[in-house]
Amino acid sequence: MKLIKYNKGIVSFKLPINWKEEYYDDGDAAFYRDDVDSGTLRLSVQSSEAKEEYNESIELSSASGIYVEDGFSLKEEVKLTNEGDQDLLVYSWTIIVPINSKGRRTILFSYTIPASKEGEAEIGLELNFIRNTILKASYSKEDN
Structure with missing residues (x-):
């Protein structure tokens, strides 16, 4: 496993050593x-x-009741989309992190697969790994 320290450690997480990393000019990254x-x-x-002071009781409007280890609420979604002639499934996880008394950082992870791969054992294992990460x-x- 390798430790990814995205943008000087704003988010730090582990991925398999053989995964490729790409960083874009807009600050986004892909793995x-x-x-x-x-x-x-x-x-x-x-x-x-934020318009009001952040406090721990402020959650996403559709919070799942699931929290990351650091204690922040996790919102999970799955959407079907289409790109060209291919149907894709986009799994997404959103975390809101307070960055000072009036600021917030919205962290969005998304994992995109061809819809035809849904249900494959390897994809299921990878989704579980990503969610746990x-x-x-x-x-x-x-x-x-």
Whole structure:
């Protein structure tokens, strides 16, 4: 396993050593196995100022009741989309992290696979691994 310290540790998590990493000019990142039709894990982080002071009772409106190890609420979704002539499933996980008394960081992980691969044992194992990785990741509250 290798430790990913995204953007100086805003988010830190572990992935298999053979996964490829790509970082984009807009700050987003992608991680994937170098296989044909491999799923792609994407990471996007947005920071914003809140209108009211952040407190631990503020949750996402559709919070799942699931929390990452650092104590922040986790929202999970699955959507079917289409790109060109291919149906895709997009699994997403959103975490809101307070970054100061009036700021928030929205962390979005998404994992995209061809819809035709749904139900395959390897994909199921990978989805479980990714979800556990997100649950165990470290989410910095520091202004970076």
